[in-house]
Amino acid sequence: MKMKKRSAVAVGVAGMMLIAACSDNNTQEPKKESDGQPAQTAVDPYRLPKPVDVKIVKAVLPDLKLPQGDTVENNLFSRHTAEKTNINFKLMWYASGQDYEQKYKLAIASNDLPDALIVDEKTFRSMAEGGQIEDLSKAYETYASPQLKEYYAATNNKALEKATIGGKLMALPNIVPLADSYALAWVRQDWLEKLGLKPPQKLDDLAAIAKAFIENDPDGNGKADTVGITGNNSTLASGSYTGGHDFKAVFNALGAFPGIWHKDKAGKLVYGSTTPEAKQAIAKVREWYAAGLIDKEFALRKNPDELVVGGRAGIFFGAWWAPWSPLGDAIKTNPKADWKPYLLSDANGQYNATMVPVSASFLVAKKGFAHPEALVVNLNFNTRFLRTPTDDDKKLDQTYVSMLPLDLTIDYPDTVNRKHDMLKQALEGKLSPDKLTPEMKGHYDRWQRDLSNHGANPGDWSAPYAYQFGAGAIVGKKVNEVFPVFTSSTKTMEKRWANLQKLETETFFKIVLGEQPLDAFDKFVQDWKSQGGDTIAQEIEAELK
Incomplete structure (x- = not known):
């Protein structure tokens, strides 16, 4: 499909940033009555003024186990969200793995959509072209929390650009950790x-x-x-x-x-x-x-x-x-x-x-959904819950955190590096453990348990080791980042990409295994270009202009 030119994207994002700059914290003071105009109610980015129902679908783990009495639709996280945000999530259906993927693709094809859905970039752009999703620009401008804006700004607004088409914000994008x-x-x-x-x-x-x-x-x-x-x-x-x-x-x-x-x-x-x-x-x-x-x-x-x-x-x-x-x-x-x-x-x-691309998942609202602001408020709430939880948030059993409705990952692009530094400072005694975020305090405690009895519980070892040493192998390196x-996708990619990928994979394996000579690579490149690669390159260049 045809992506809009960057100039249109830049105008849309610039407009949203201008509005954000004019209202630092987005919790607006009520306007005084003037010239007969009624006062406007303050906006709470974490709670809607009246209850709103939102129909969703959900991917769940195949071996999901919930506390007795809880269900996928009605559980400690859905109840907590409803209480705090005034958003009641109604589950149309749920599934696991490939079953989920097949069901949601069928729902999109038949236009039997929930009010909100998380999709990949290709699907997002296809739905936008097909007129299936709602413009979220006003909802974002009015309700986005300072925290959410800060995370998006940390991507140099490239995340918002990827979700903007024709100057309109058509989705709320995730932020992919660069360390991946x-x-x-x-x-x-x-x-x-x-x-x-x-x-x-x-x-x-x-x-x-x-x-x-x-x-x-x-x-x-x-x-x-x-x-x-x-x-x-x-x-x-x-x-x-x-x-x-x-x-x-x-x-x-x-x-x-x-x-x-x-x-x-x-x-x-x-x-x-x-x-x-x-x-x-x-x-x-x-x-x-x-x-x-x-x-x-x-x-x-x-x-x-x-x-x-x-x-x-x-x-x-x-x-x-x-x-x-x-x-x-x-x-x-x-x-x-x-x-x-x-x-x-x-x-x-x-x-x-x-x-990695700055964003890979996109939260969209069904065209005509009357309350797109609910998506923004929920994302504000989920982001605060996961990054800077309140005392009430901390009371919930994090074992079941995957049950948060419409959970989209929002964090700093360099979050893994930040967490590495935080944990390292605490372990070296340069930062008091009680100054750690709830997540990193948990990893600090796990590491202390593992130090006292290494291997007794591998679950105590994995996360703190990953942040110390996995992330540690990256932090501080000067890297040529490409x-x-x-x-996304183009018209020719829709028709030819699967075959081109098969050609690539088969040729590479045959060369490595010695079934074909190294120079078979040159023939592969020629065939790849003639079978659609050159046409795709031309289409992409046109999209990028």
């Missing part, structure tokens, strides 16, 4: 120390470590059963988001940014999987696989986590949050396993990262 971009090499530190090896800085360092892990029996069981580096059987590199066990870190270290549309050094629009640097990265992974440094079964292995959890692998690529999964289970299996993350540089010592310039 970075692909880290997680390495068994205890094995490094046992073999007298230094931590890796570059790709060749990691290859040497993998070789040593395979050949020198780091687990001491007397068997040649150790895997160097794990792999992912569905993708070599996952694009802007860092997936588990893929080789995005290798691509980035060689200046390649696969899976995204970005500007190259000359300012030209390119698809990152088709560049000469991408070919170099594939050559490197092919070289490692041929040398036996990568799990020889990776293309067939259904779950590479099992190698990490079972203590057979010494290296895998993953995000800062890997201590939750798979390392939580790995520590449960072997509390003595010591995993440390490393950001790998290129040959010149420069770090590169394929960055952002995607286009994350």
Whole structure:
């Protein structure tokens, strides 16, 4: 579909920011009666003046368990929200996983919509083009809380820009943590120390470590059963988001940014999987696989986590949050396993990262919904509840926080770095623990429990370890951050993208596994361009003008 030009977006966002600047805290003082005009009632960004019903749908965990007497529609969080905001959420239906996705897509196609819905960017723009969603500009201008505005402003208003079409705010966007971009090499530190090896800085360092892990029996069981580096059987590199066990870190270290549309050094629009640097990265992974440094079964292995959890692998690529999964289970299996993350540089010592889009989820209101302000008030409330909860908020059992209605992640883009710094200062005695946010105080307490009895409860270990060491591998690094310039869809992408992605995946795997020569990459690029890639590039360039 056709996105509006940036000038229109900028005008819309500038207008909203001007109004925000004129009203610092959005809790407006009542206007005095003048010239016969009645006084206006003050606006409370956290509570509507009268009760409002909002029909929603909800994705829930397949193994969801609630306190006795609670339901998905009527539970401690929905009741708390209704009491505090005057918003009563009415559940049309709920589902899990693929069932949810299928049901909500059918609802959109048949226009059988709830009053509010959270969708991805492609769906958001399609619904806007189809006239299915309501303009939220006035609701945002009137009701957005100072806290919500502050978070959006921290993105340089790029989040609001992504949700603005034709100068109108057509959705409330989430904010994606930038730390989710970075692909880290997680390495068994205890094995490094046992073999007298230094931590890796570059790709060749990691290859040497993998070789040593395979050949020198780091687990001491007397068997040649150790895997160097794990792999992912569905993708070599996952694009802007860092997936588990893929080789995005290798691509980035060689200046390649696969899976995204970005500007190259000359300012030209390119698809990152088709560049000469991408070919170099594939050559490197092919070289490692041929040398036996990568799990020889990776293309067939259904779950590479099992190698990490079972203590057979010494290296895998993953995000800062890997201590939750798979390392939580790995520590449960072997509390003595010591995993440390490393950001790998290129040959010149420069770090590169394929960055996540600023927003990926969009809260929309059905066209004609009479109370779009309810969406803003609810987002204000949820954001305050999760970031700066009141004493009443703190009384709720956070085990069931996923039951917050219309939960959209809003936080600073660099929130992971901030939380790392906060926790580190507290652990070093530079910040009193009672000055921590409720979330980080919880992680501080968990870490103290783990220090006193490491491994007794892996749940105590994962989160504080992720913020200390996963985030710690990122904080303070000067990184060449390459952002995607286009994350939506075009007419040709609707028809051709699935086939182009299949061509990419199959070719890359065949080259790495030695089933095709490295130069098959050049044929892939030619075919990719002729089968729709060039047309898509032209469409994107037209959208970006």
